Amino acid sequence: MGSPRSEVGTCQIHNDLEKLVAEFLGKEDAISFGMGFITNAGNIPSILTKGSLLMSDELNHASIVLGARLGTTTIRTFQHNDMHDLERKLKKAVIEGQPKTRRPWKKIIVIIEGVYSMEGTIANIPELIVLKRKYKFYIWLDEAHSIGAMGPTGRGVVEYWGSNLNDIDIMMGTFSKSFGAHGGYIASSKAVISHIRRQSHTNYASAMTPGVAMQIYSSLRIIMDKDERHPGEGQRRIRQLAENTRYFRSELYKRGYVVAGGDDSPVVPILLNYPGKVTIATRYMLLNGVAVTIAALPAVPLTESRIRICLSASHTREMLDYCLEKLDEVNDLLGFNHFLKNPIPPIPYPPPYERLEKS
DSSP states (O other): OOSBTTTTOOOHHHHHHHHHHHHHHTOSEEEEESOHHHHHHTTHHHHOOTTEEEEEETTOOHHHHHHHHHSSSEEEEEOTTOHHHHHHHHHHHHHHOSTTTOOOOSEEEEEEESBOTTTOOBOOHHHHHHHHHHHTOEEEEEOTTTTTTSSTTSOOHHHHTTOOGGGOSEEEEESSSTTSSOOEEEEEOHHHHHHHHHHOTTTTSBOOOHHHHHHHHHHHHHHTTOOTTSTTHHHHHHHHHHHHHHHHHHHHHHTTOOBOSOTTOSEEEEEEEOHHHHHHHHHHHHHTTOOOEEEOTTTSOGGGEEEEEEOOTTOOHHHHHHHHHHHHHHHHHHOOSTTOSSOOOOOOSSOSOHHHHHO
């Protein structure tokens, strides 16, 4: 299957998958792509026109940064997950209007991530929606690290906060995390999706292979509890991931590690700060059977080097305890939790998903 979707690359499984994604996210329509990075980089330019304003979180993913730069629009950034700074800059932009002409902006789009891949931060969706209603902008939400992982039924950070999915105009995500595959999707109104189908910069890219599309379709059916062969499995895994996240982060806090991100974020960055320690730490962990990823310059500032652990519902308590044991060993060698004189008190446990227990 080497043909683009716009020619003869579309199979029935592609249509079925997009229909299911739209249903899962409560949107009118959805479109899928064969690569997660290009889902942002190749489609953000298609909705940006001259006279538009794009407000982007300063720590947005490189795919968002590239997509923004490929468009013909004005780009401004705001401090990471800081809604007060966003409002200050929105207010200034609305008052001043477009550069040179001072005409009103044709449209304003705010792009954020649900869970930030290097920080583990959970986006402040409730305050963002309040600002949206006040300043009348559109929201593009990248849920690459939160779809299938956050919220009582896995619908992402909007559900996690108890907000309305309809308040998010464009929902983007990838299939390479919770779905065990590759590719990405965009879900929105029929008008927006139809526009993207015509104007996307990915129109000449090869279609997602049917086998991968079927893998995603099957995974999504399990998450939605539509698979008769695995009744309740989706809800069980979502609860297990939430429990693993709370337990692991609580244990790290008790040990005095400097951990970034929200308490319910399954992306767990542990700050080492010294670049030279990162490589030693990850090699030691790998030699002891624990695979962790590292983030150093230029992905993060020089003095904020870190190892990043991404938790899964498949991790058992024994696995998590073993990982903690090996972290303690490498910490004894390198001493990267000495920045805290006193350990942070453990966070409340178990996770606050009581709605699942009552249903």
